[in-house]
Amino acid sequence: MQVGYAFGMTWPQVMLNASFPFCFQRFFQKVSDIFYLAGIITFGMQRLRLTLLVLLTMVFTTCGQPNHETLFTEINSVLNTHGSLSAIIARNTLEEAILAVMLKVEETKQRAKDHTIVDPKITLAFEEADSMASTLNVPALSIWTNTQIGFYYYSMSYLQEAFPYFLKSSQAMSSTAPATLIAPSDCYTKNGYFFGNIGDHLHAITYLNQALLLADSSAFAQLHFAIGGEYSALEEYDKAEEHYLTAKELAEDIDPVRYAKVLGELAFLAMRSADFPSAEALLLEDIHLSRLHHADRNLMFAQIRLAHLYVDTQQWEAAQALLGEAEAYTRNKANLSGFYAEVLQLKLAVAHALHDTVAQLELYPKLQEVQNRLKNTDGENAVMKVNLALQRSKAERDALVHATKLQRSKMNVFVLTGTCLLLLVMAILLFRSKKQALKLQHVKFERSLFRFQLDKMKSEKKYESAQQTIQAYLTFLKERNTAIAELKGVVADLSRSNSADAVERKERLEQLLDEHLMTEENWQRFKTTFIKEYGSFYAKITAMLPHLTESQLRIVLLQKLGLNNHGMANLLGVGQESIKKAKQRLRKRYGDQYDQVFVEV
Structure with missing residues (x-):
């Protein structure tokens, strides 16, 4: 069920x-x-x-759903040969409706083929098709429809819009036999692409391997290439190279563009090993083949990668020549904004190296504009939001699947023991009520945990992007203190329970609590900023309070900024008594000098 x-x-x-x-x-x-x-x-x-x-x-129990096997066989045959679905003859009104939905999706895909931005008319047509499919209660149709619509948004780099469609298709595929799907290889492949793009690489590899089992041999090179990319993202470079070499061998005589793409990825592996001559040779061949076969997008990608190599090896003029062509291709294509931003960053690096101030002043506002646009499409923030939504959905779905399995088990027992119908119904109701409460508690906890993690990332990102000042750091510390206090409150509540769940949740929150504390990296960054803004005070400290340890120095600097013992204890991960005793030892060691150091003359 x-x-x-x-x-x-x-x-x-x-x-x-x-x-x-x-x-x-x-x-x-x-x-x-x-x-x-x-x-x-x-x-x-x-x-x-x-x-x-x-x-x-x-x-x-002895009845089944309508059998669409014959229709789906005909549909898959037509799709595999790139034929027209309109040639298929429906046998009943349900089959007519299924074909109508698919024809609408295919026609809409054709209309959107050359688009580089999302078209409201296309969006409306897809929404109508999705609505039609959802009313027919045919899982294979819904999976195929959601996959095609999701892939449209994915190809436009609208990850957040694509996510709900791929989430529905992937959840339905988990309970549907591959042999009963419409265009199963295509569905698994596109789901693999999407989940890999948002960072769920293991999920993507599972889908792409399933597609490999179902695909025609003509798609083997493409799939091995994609699987290699996922292993590369996981930093399993030996496995990545194995799949790339397989794709290279398969594509060499039949798919020159795919062959060129493989060369580009092998070049990336060579760059990782600092084998720059081999990487350059591979990328130059990639560029040659892409230009020869008019593969403009891959040409742009290879040019950017080779420009990275030239920047790394300080070949500034060579990098400039490549980036000019890549910029011209990406500048006015909304779905390539991420690549355009990468080109601008590389051009800035070159301008900086060549001390070209005019070029830098021209490039900075362009880059800022593109980065702002990316925040709502396929930039780092969008990927992070989609990934967090995916993790939350997985947690909720795991709980739901578990509850459903328990229900099935209870129902089977109920059917076999009909004489105990009333008693068993009451038992199941009580059990379901308890499970529902536990499930809601679990989901609530997971959501709270996600919120704490997201707030932490936002706070760090805001501080990193802000001007590095003590005032900015004080704001950062205030947000950290608030989060730590809230986390401690939840940990205290969980400490009252000895259940296994409560202990496990407490450990997870304590781990997150540790991540909120002042790290060595944060301390060094804070210390540098403090010295920059309070140089005279820092010199005064070193003169009046010689031989301070780093831990003592932290207390002195935080006290100078007005933090009380409670705030210091939260940030440093110690108790308030430890802060008080540390101050007492400082007064005992330095006498009046300790208090005088804070007196402004």
Whole structure:
């Protein structure tokens, strides 16, 4: 059974989406509505829904859903040969509706083929197709439709818009046999591309390997190339090279553009090993083949990568020549904004090396504009938001799948022990209530944890992007203190429980709490900024309080900024008593000199 009920569906709706036959669905809906109203008055809503579910299960267990195998075989044959879906003859109204949805999606994809920005008309057409597919209750169709729509947004670099569609398709694929899918290799491949792009590389490798099992041999080079990219992202470079070499061998005589792309990735591995001559030779061949076969996008990518090599090896003029052409290609294409930003960054590096102040002044505002635009599409912030949403969705789905499996187990027992119907229903209700409470508690905890992590990242990012001043650092410390205090409160609440879950959650929060403390890197950055703004005070310290340890110096500098013992204790990860004793030792060692150092003359 699918887990749709946890997303706001009623038990009757779950049944309509489960294993019951198409011929009984309308009948089931009518009966469920009648029993639902009666249950509110007599047995209670939840009890009656479960009773009705069990009774209907016993009636319809021997029936199945409509079989679309013949239709899907014809569809897959047409898609594999790039034929027209309009040539397929439907056998009933449901098949007509399935083909209508697919034709609408294919026609919309064709209209959007050469677009570089999201078109509202295209978006509306896809939304209509998605709405049509969702009403038909055909999982394979929904998977295919969501994958195609998601891939449209992905190709436009709108990751947040693509995410809901790929999330729905991936969740449905996890409970659907590959052989029953529409264009299974295409669906697995596109899901693999998306999840790899947002950083879920293991998930991507699983999908791409599944696609490799289902694909035609003509797609083997493409898939090995993609799998190599995922292993490279995981820094498993030996496995990455193995797949790249396989793709190179497969593509050499049949797909020169793919062959060129493989050369570019092998060049990246050579650059990692500081084998710059080999990397340069590979990239030059990549550029030659891409230009020869009019693969403009790959040409741009190879030029940028070779420009990186030239910048690393200080060949400034060579880098400039490549970047000029790459900039011309990426400048006015919204879906290539990330590459355009990379080109501008490289040009800035070259201008800085050549002391070209005019070029730097011209490039800085352009880069800032592009980076601001990327924040809402495929930039680092967007990827981070999508990845956090994915992790949250996984946690919720794991809990839902676990609850669903338990329900199935209880239902099977219920069917076999019909004489104990009433007692078993009551037991299941109590069990479900407890599980639901635990599940909600778990989800709430996971969401809180994600929020703490996200707030920490935002605070660090805001400080890194702000002007490095003591005032900025004070704001940063204030936010850290607030987060630490909140985390300590949650840890204190969990400490009152000895359950395994509470202990595990407490350990995770304590780990996060440790990450909020002042690290050595933060301390050195703070110390540098302090000396810059309070140089005279720092000189005064070294003169009046000689031979201070680093830990003592931290207390002195934080006291100068007005932090109390509580604030210092939070940031340094010690108790307030430790701060008090440290100050007492300082007064004992330096006498009046310690207090006088804070007196402004």
